[in-house]
Amino acid sequence: xxxxxxxxxxxxxxxxxxxxxxxxxxxxxxxxxxxxxxxxxxxxxxxxxxxxxxxxxxxxxxxxxxxxxxxxxxxxxxxxxxxxxxxxxxxxxxxxxxxxxxxxxxxxxxxxxxxxxxxxxxxxxxxxxxxxxxxxxxxxxxxxxxxxxxxxxxxxxxxxxxxxxxxxxxxxxxxxxxxxxxxxxxxxxx
Amino acid sequence: xxxxxxxxxxxxxxxxxxxxxxxxxxxxxxxxxxxxxxxxxxxxxxxxxxxxxxxxxxxxxxxxxxxxxxxxxxxxxxxxxxxxxxxxxxxxxxxxxxxxxxxxxxxxxxxxxxxxxxxxxxxxxxxxxxxxxxxxxxxxxxxxxxxxxxxxxxxxxxxxxxxxxxxxxxxxxxxxxxxxxxxxxxxxxxxxxxxxxxxxxxxxxxxxxxxxxxxxxxxxxxxxxxxxxxxxxxxxxxxxxxxxxxxxxxxxxxxxxxxxxxxxxxxxxxxxxxxxxxxxxxxxxxxxxxxxxxxxxxxxxxx
Numbered sequence: 001x002x003x004x005x006x007x008x009x010x011x012x013x014x015x016x017x018x019x020x021x022x023x024x025x026x027x028x029x030x031x032x033x034x035x036x037x038x039x040x041x042x043x044x045x046x047x048x049x050x051x052x053x054x055x056x057x058x059x060x061x062x063x064x065x066x067x068x069x070x071x072x073x074x075x076x077x078x079x080x081x082x083x084x085x086x087x088x089x090x091x092x093x094x095x096x097x098x099x100x101x102x103x104x105x106x107x108x109x110x111x112x113x114x115x116x117x118x119x120x121x122x123x124x125x126x127x128x129x130x131x132x133x134x135x136x137x138x139x140x141x142x143x144x145x146x147x148x149x150x151x152x153x154x155x156x157x158x159x160x161x162x163x164x165x166x167x168x169x170x171x172x173x174x175x176x177x178x179x180x181x182x183x184x185x186x187x188x189x190x
Numbered sequence: 191x192x193x194x195x196x197x198x199x200x201x202x203x204x205x206x207x208x209x210x211x212x213x214x215x216x217x218x219x220x221x222x223x224x225x226x227x228x229x230x231x232x233x234x235x236x237x238x239x240x241x242x243x244x245x246x247x248x249x250x251x252x253x254x255x256x257x258x259x260x261x262x263x264x265x266x267x268x269x270x271x272x273x274x275x276x277x278x279x280x281x282x283x284x285x286x287x288x289x290x291x292x293x294x295x296x297x298x299x300x301x302x303x304x305x306x307x308x309x310x311x312x313x314x315x316x317x318x319x320x321x322x323x324x325x326x327x328x329x330x331x332x333x334x335x336x337x338x339x340x341x342x343x344x345x346x347x348x349x350x351x352x353x354x355x356x357x358x359x360x361x362x363x364x365x366x367x368x369x370x371x372x373x374x375x376x377x378x379x380x381x382x383x384x385x386x387x388x389x390x391x392x393x394x395x396x397x398x399x400x401x402x403x404x405x406x407x408x409x410x411x412x413x414x415x416x417x418x419x420x421x422x423x424x425x426x427x428x429x430x431x432x433x434x435x436x437x438x439x440x441x442x443x444x445x446x447x448x449x450x451x452x453x454x455x456x457x458x459x460x461x462x463x464x465x466x467x468x469x470x471x472x473x474x475x476x477x478x479x480x481x482x483x484x485x486x487x488x489x490x491x492x493x
Contacts (some may be wrong), residue, residue: 078385079349091313112393
């Protein structure tokens with residue numbers, strides 16, 4: 001069993017944990033560590049810290065530990081944890097808020113995950129719609145996994161499931177403006 | 191019976207990886223007189239990328255299409271065939287209805303008034319209504335021939351329960367009722383609402399494959415000969431990854447993965463190509479052709 005002397009935990013770390021919990025509208029004290037969230041999590045096997053352990057880290061004020069973990073970056077947002085929590089804690093939202101804070105502080109615990117979402121939103125900002133073939137191609141370039149899923153590509157091309165043609169909205173400006181209003185407020189880019 | 195007329199949000203996969211779903215859904219809609227009016231200039235729902243990134247973006251992107259729909263088709267509820275889109279749209283509506291402040295805020299973001307009145311439904315949700323099930327059965331030329339099916343709902347059709355308000359969050363049974371009424375023999379299994387791994391199949395393939403392998407393993411162990419879904423992302427993650435899992439993990443799964451609309455289309459007389467079965471990675475036409483045959487007993491009675 002790992003022991004933590006709570007007097008040594010920095011006040012700033014404890015406060016940051018509280019801030020993250022507030023953003024998720026969660027009271028950290030509600031969690032009694034039953035573990036149902038981790039038991040049902042489809043990705044827990046591959047996480048360094050499971051949803052249950054992320055909750056514990058925040059309770060203890062070990063915020064940096066939570067922010068540098070891969071767990072929140074691997075979260076598939078399937079919402080099983082929130083659904084099964086006997087205390088009705090929205091753990092999915094906690095995972096999301098931890099990941100956002102981690103991202104804001106420059107962590108890229110799963111760089112591929114960041115590359116994928118960045119590329120996805122870039123496409124939406126430009127075209128108003130997602131073009132899967134371009135998303136896959138640019139993701140491969142961005143993440144360095146150049147040959148990924150290339151074996152499936154010929155079949156998809158042959159069947160006409162994907163092509164070189166893009167689809168987009170007519171009113172591209174409208175979608176771009178929404179994107180800018182949401183993500184580039186106060187001149188600060190997220 | 192209420193008029194089967196809806197505003198239609200196709201979603202980004204409708205013409206590409208989800209083309210078999212679109213094609214079969216249109217075939218079935220035509221047979222049962224379901225009218226779907228496509229929202230002009232709909233945009234991407236933002237899906238998990240927007241959700242992960244920012245609350246405003248995850249509400250505003252769907253709200254734009256919902257507001258356009260309310261303008262173009264006043265009084266019509268909106269149907270999204272993809273359950274990922276359904277979740278984003280339904281979530282944005284839910285949030286906008288929580289307070290007038292929320293509704294105004296999202297209206298400002300999209301520079302349009304969004305009333306948040308029209309409801310959002312998934313295609314599965316409207317197809318499992320009891321009177322639509324009856325209507326569907328009345329249009330069948332063939333039955334599903336006792337096909338042993340594992341009905342796979344995935345995440346976003348059922349979660350979060352307070353937003354989706356669909357069936358049962360852990361053990362939904364409405365897809366089973368629809369397909370059983372069409373002559374299938376759906377199996378009891380434990381993975382109907384498990385996650386397929388979503389975009390982790392792209393970003394962390396090894397981790398995500400395990401999630402899908404467990405789904406195939408459970409379906410097979412419970413006696414299923416096919417899996418049926420209503421989500422293009424679930425479909426892609428199961429169908430496209432099945433053979434990859436076999437070669438990467440040493441398994442031997444050969445379960446076709448169908449959209450529920452493909453089987454209904456076949457039973458209504460579509461050819462395998464018309465039903466979209468030519469788009470599959472795991473061969474799917476043979477099993478459908480073997481099982482979906484004219485019910486001789488019914489024919490005799492009619493004669």
